Amino acid sequence: MTTFLGMPTASPTVHLRTGESFPDAARTGLADSQQRHNLRVATTTIREKRAGVVAELDDWEQLRAAGAAIKDATLAELPDHLERFEAAVTERGGTVHWARDGDEANAIVTRLIQATGETDVVKVKSMATEEIGLNEALATAGITATETDLAELIVQLGDDRPSHILVPAIHRNRSEIRDIFRDHMDDVDPGLTNDPEALAGAARLYLRRRFLSAKVAISGANFGVAETGTLCVLESEGNGRMCLTLPRTLITVMGIEKLVPTWRDLEVFLQLLPRSSTGERMNPYTSMWTGATEGQDFHVVLLDNGRTATLADPHGRSALRCIRCSACLNVCPVYERAGGHAYGSVYPGPIGAVLSPQLTGVKDNPSLPFASSLCGACYDVCPVAIDIPTMLVHLRAEVVAAKREEHRVPTAEAASMTAAAWTMTSRRRWTAALRSLSLGRVARRMPALPPPLSSWARSRDLPQMPRETLRDWWVREGSDVPPAAPEEDA
Amino acid sequence: MRIALFATCLVDGLFPEVGKATVTVLRRLGHQVVFPMEQTCCGQMHVNTGYPREALPLVRRYADTFEPYDAIVTPSGSCAGAIRHQHAQVARQFGDDALVDRVEAVAARSYELSELLVDVLGVTDVGASYPHRVTYHPTCHSLRILRVGDRPLRLLRAVDGIDLVELPQAQTCCGFGGTFALKNSETSTAMLADKMRAIQSTGAQMCAATDASCLMHIGGGMSRLDVGTETVHLAQILASTKDAR
Numbered sequence: 001m002t003t004f005l006g007m008p009t010a011s012p013t014v015h016l017r018t019g020e021s022f023p024d025a026a027r028t029g030l031a032d033s034q035q036r037h038n039l040r041v042a043t044t045t046i047r048e049k050r051a052g053v054v055a056e057l058d059d060w061e062q063l064r065a066a067g068a069a070i071k072d073a074t075l076a077e078l079p080d081h082l083e084r085f086e087a088a089v090t091e092r093g094g095t096v097h098w099a100r101d102g103d104e105a106n107a108i109v110t111r112l113i114q115a116t117g118e119t120d121v122v123k124v125k126s127m128a129t130e131e132i133g134l135n136e137a138l139a140t141a142g143i144t145a146t147e148t149d150l151a152e153l154i155v156q157l158g159d160d161r162p163s164h165i166l167v168p169a170i171h172r173n174r175s176e177i178r179d180i181f182r183d184h185m186d187d188v189d190p191g192l193t194n195d196p197e198a199l200a201g202a203a204r205l206y207l208r209r210r211f212l213s214a215k216v217a218i219s220g221a222n223f224g225v226a227e228t229g230t231l232c233v234l235e236s237e238g239n240g241r242m243c244l245t246l247p248r249t250l251i252t253v254m255g256i257e258k259l260v261p262t263w264r265d266l267e268v269f270l271q272l273l274p275r276s277s278t279g280e281r282m283n284p285y286t287s288m289w290t291g292a293t294e295g296q297d298f299h300v301v302l303l304d305n306g307r308t309a310t311l312a313d314p315h316g317r318s319a320l321r322c323i324r325c326s327a328c329l330n331v332c333p334v335y336e337r338a339g340g341h342a343y344g345s346v347y348p349g350p351i352g353a354v355l356s357p358q359l360t361g362v363k364d365n366p367s368l369p370f371a372s373s374l375c376g377a378c379y380d381v382c383p384v385a386i387d388i389p390t391m392l393v394h395l396r397a398e399v400v401a402a403k404r405e406e407h408r409v410p411t412a413e414a415a416s417m418t419a420a421a422w423t424m425t426s427r428r429r430w431t432a433a434l435r436s437l438s439l440g441r442v443a444r445r446m447p448a449l450p451p452p453l454s455s456w457a458r459s460r461d462l463p464q465m466p467r468e469t470l471r472d473w474w475v476r477e478g479s480d481v482p483p484a485a486p487e488e489d490a
Numbered sequence: 491m492r493i494a495l496f497a498t499c500l501v502d503g504l505f506p507e508v509g510k511a512t513v514t515v516l517r518r519l520g521h522q523v524v525f526p527m528e529q530t531c532c533g534q535m536h537v538n539t540g541y542p543r544e545a546l547p548l549v550r551r552y553a554d555t556f557e558p559y560d561a562i563v564t565p566s567g568s569c570a571g572a573i574r575h576q577h578a579q580v581a582r583q584f585g586d587d588a589l590v591d592r593v594e595a596v597a598a599r600s601y602e603l604s605e606l607l608v609d610v611l612g613v614t615d616v617g618a619s620y621p622h623r624v625t626y627h628p629t630c631h632s633l634r635i636l637r638v639g640d641r642p643l644r645l646l647r648a649v650d651g652i653d654l655v656e657l658p659q660a661q662t663c664c665g666f667g668g669t670f671a672l673k674n675s676e677t678s679t680a681m682l683a684d685k686m687r688a689i690q691s692t693g694a695q696m697c698a699a700t701d702a703s704c705l706m707h708i709g710g711g712m713s714r715l716d717v718g719t720e721t722v723h724l725a726q727i728l729a730s731t732k733d734a735r
Binding site: 377462468473 | 497499501502503504505506507509510525527528530531533535536537538539540541542544545547548551579630631633634635661662663665666667668669670671672673674675676677678679680681682684706707709710711713714
């Protein structure tokens with residue numbers, strides 16, 4: 001099945017890579033024992049909380065199936081839902097803008113802010129605006145965007161990159177946060193301690209001043225309801241609500257996959273998201289707004305940025321079910337050790353390893369689909385049942401195919417895979433290969449082995465090579481029945 | 491019952507003792523075991539590394555080799571998972587509908603060892619004796635692709651003399667992951683270090699699992715660090731008896 005949205009496609013403009021391969025980028029995180037400790041504590045805590053609240057529901061698996069089914073059905077008829085959404089927003093006094101890629105979205109938002117004459121805006125935490133690098137684009141236009149989510153603020157003040165979808169500053173501990181606040185907040189108490197209450201107090205004072213003066217706010221959206229044109233944001237701190245209600249102009253940037261058809265559908269996701277995300281039965285603040293309220297100007301920018309192309313890929317489209325809960329990050333053993341920055345994307349962890357290459361194409365970061373041991377923990381916790389391991393395997397084949405196109409000569413890996421398959425399709429060749437292996441009897445701790453054994457032997461001994469293969473033993477003494485006739489070569 | 495053994499490439503070449511142990515257990519229970527000599531590899535390594543085209547002849551070969559048998563056993567959760575969930579996908583990907591039907595039929599008769607023993611043969615006590623302190627690591631593909639659940643543990647609990655101790659964070663991956671262990675060697679090693687720490691904390695002499703591949707990784711790490719703990723495949727524990735010791 002192909003799905004055509006009727007929107008011209010453009011290459012996505014993204015903040016989805018750093019240029020480094022995953023194994024190289026992971027080295028920094030692996031060597032940072034403080035970060036590894038922070039990550040282990042944080043992910044263990046949140047994963048236990050999640051497991052607890054999920055176990056409370058006896059219909060979790062049905063909810064999960066419902067979430068997946070609603071998303072799939074919506075995606076299958078996305079153009080219709082988008083048009084219904086646009087009509088509803090317009091009817092209620094809002095304005096809808098369409099952006100094919102990040103550059104277009106950034107240009108639209110910049111133009112809208114410039115029209116107000118303001119140069120300072122406040123922001124609700126939003127993955128879509130991270131994805132397109134909105135803050136950086138606004139900065140070049142002379143507009144300062146202040147993140148109001150506490151963790152986003154820490155990342156922004158520290159001139160850092162987020163490393164987790166839900167907890168962008170998960171890699172930072174309290175002392176590091178205290179230092180960031182002391183160095184970068186105006187009017188901060190120089191004697192600020194690393195006590196959580198003191199840190200929250202400092203952030204509150206800092207943000208209050210901005211909430212009260214801001215005339216323009218930018219938000220993302222967790223969901224858009226097509227039937228009424230309603231937008232919905234779930235958050236924990238209330239900063240989002242301040243942004244959504246106080247400023248005179250509100251601009252929302254939303255990926256086109258965020259729609260649900262009706263309010264009834266929303267009910268399913270309001271159960272799935274908080275439990276999967278923060279491990280709470282319900283998040284503290286759920287804000288919904290429809291069109292423009294009196295005295296307020298409302299705009300929504302619908303962002304494609306590679307989503308249409310993802311939708312057209314039958315193997316990859318279920319990545320668009322993702323509701324950005326980050327449950328997969330919190331159970332992933334690779335994420336826990338390597339850290340979020342290793343993924344080189346605003347979308348780290350297992351979902352990032354599929355979503356980023358889906359949005360940008362595998363050539364952009366070919367090591368990402370391999371950044372998984374395929375343990376399957378991510379699939380088990382995904383509230384919309386995205387089969388991430390199978391998608392990773394599919395993307396790996398795309399990486400291999402792309403390399404094949406690029407190079408006329410097969411890579412060493414491709415050559416050895418072809419050779420292995422050739423050996424394994426003949427009993428004679430296979431038996432000979434196994435015998436030479438057992439006769440080889442290489443030392444278990446050989447100092448200099450050829451690749452790929454060298455990367456194995458850096459931390460692991462090789463198994464003791466047996467004197468006899470199983471098949472030779474079988475022929476010698478184990479056989480219940482005579483072996484089959486010798487095979488002709490394939 | 492006549493049961494065909496699919497040893498897996500790793501057991502055939504590197505861990506023949508695991509294959510022999512599987513044969514021993516099944517024969518002790520009164521079954522006939524056959525080893526089809528045309529068998530080689532399930533093709534999982536090729537599929538998971540991005541080479542499904544190279545895996546296709548291996549998928550076909552598995553069906554050709556094992557089609558004549560009513561029950562096929564493999565001492566590997568990972569390979570059984572690949573047979574059950576990847577073979578049809580590969581055949582479908584290359585548009586071979588006839589092969590899809592064939593591999594699905596063969597996959598339905600292919601079992602991981604604990605599944606065969608508990609579900610098909612209806613036994614949990616296989617008459618084994620193993621007087622050692624053992625902890626059990628439920629490998630990811632047994633756990634999450636095959637969903638073998640507590641079958642291996644039910645078999646282990648019935649073993650005479652065994653001191654079975656629980657492994658902390660048991661469901662966390664050991665870091666093997668096939669070519670992941672090579673391509674992301676350093677991340678893999680970090681995962682292995684935590685797994686080894688958990689195993690050591692149990693005070694077990696042996697770490698058991700249903701996959702020779704994960705055990706090769708864990709055992710390779712423990713051997714390098716001389717932690718004094720060894721690895722053992724479930725089949726080897728089940729094959730042990732008082733007489734054989």
